[in-house]
Amino acid sequence: MPGQKIAIILLRLGLAFVFFYAAIASFTSPDDWIGFFPMFVKNILPAQFLLTAFSLYELILGFWLLSGRWPVLSAALSALSILGIIVFNFGAMDIVFRDVGLFFAALALALLNRNT
Numbered sequence: 001m002p003g004q005k006i007a008i009i010l011l012r013l014g015l016a017f018v019f020f021y022a023a024i025a026s027f028t029s030p031d032d033w034i035g036f037f038p039m040f041v042k043n044i045l046p047a048q049f050l051l052t053a054f055s056l057y058e059l060i061l062g063f064w065l066l067s068g069r070w071p072v073l074s075a076a077l078s079a080l081s082i083l084g085i086i087v088f089n090f091g092a093m094d095i096v097f098r099d100v101g102l103f104f105a106a107l108a109l110a111l112l113n114r115n116t
Contacts (some may be wrong), residue, residue, distance in 0.1 A: 011109040012065045015078050019062035019104055023055040027069060038088040056080075071113035081104035 026033040034047050041050060061081065064074045082103040089096045 075110035
């Protein structure tokens with residue numbers, strides 16, 4: 001199905017963009033992003049290390065999504081990552097409500113790839 005293949009590519013591009021944007025923005029404006037980490041994690045690891053490590057993880061995940069290798073795993077990991085952001089920032093739903101749609105897009109990508 002050509003339509004399904006195009007949908008998969010669009011979902012991969014969209015999710016990769018989200019991870020790239022967040023990673024780059026956290027390097028350029030770290031104070032805007034560190035608050036999304038739960039306090040118990042910030043009490044364990046230094047904030048700058050935590051933010052840098054997660055930003056690198058996001059860059060790797062973005063490139064992995066674009067590569068198309070092991071697509072179910074990369075999409076599932078994307079969904080879990082976004083779900084973690086939602087759960088640990090539930091009190092900021094006015095900000096993270098968009099992540100709910102991204103979570104379901106990542107799940108859809110995993111399911112679409114499972115059947116290809």
